[in-house]
Amino acid sequence: MFHPIVSTVLGHPELVAEHLANYGALIREESQVASQGLISKVMAGVIAAVSGMLALGLVGVAVMLGVLHGSFHWVLAAVPGVAIVIALFSALAAARPRPFHAFDDLRSQLDADVRALRVAGERHGR
Numbered sequence: 001m002f003h004p005i006v007s008t009v010l011g012h013p014e015l016v017a018e019h020l021a022n023y024g025a026l027i028r029e030e031s032q033v034a035s036q037g038l039i040s041k042v043m044a045g046v047i048a049a050v051s052g053m054l055a056l057g058l059v060g061v062a063v064m065l066g067v068l069h070g071s072f073h074w075v076l077a078a079v080p081g082v083a084i085v086i087a088l089f090s091a092l093a094a095a096r097p098r099p100f101h102a103f104d105d106l107r108s109q110l111d112a113d114v115r116a117l118r119v120a121g122e123r124h125g126r
Helices: 004-011 013-069 075-095 104-125
Strands: none
Touching: 004 013, 013 075, 013 104
């Protein structure tokens, strides 16, 4: 007489509550995975920006020291060079495309539930 989902909700509400709690856990897990990828990308970008600004400052200091002393020493190029290398590697890490597969498990679970409800509705309709 009633649709199978209605009889399940009325007869076994604990099953529906458990199913919804599992959805909440799945959403929490999927969002943590998605946020970790985003946080690592943002951190790489911040490190690239800070290292780039540091490199600019160190290059300016190196030029001033070179002009002041009237000679060039390899340290004047090595110190800013380290900051430039760090900035380049961090910028490459931030710009690298990463596959975004977040919420794929949630999507497939929702699809499976919708299919199960359709099958139950078709059986009920007979």
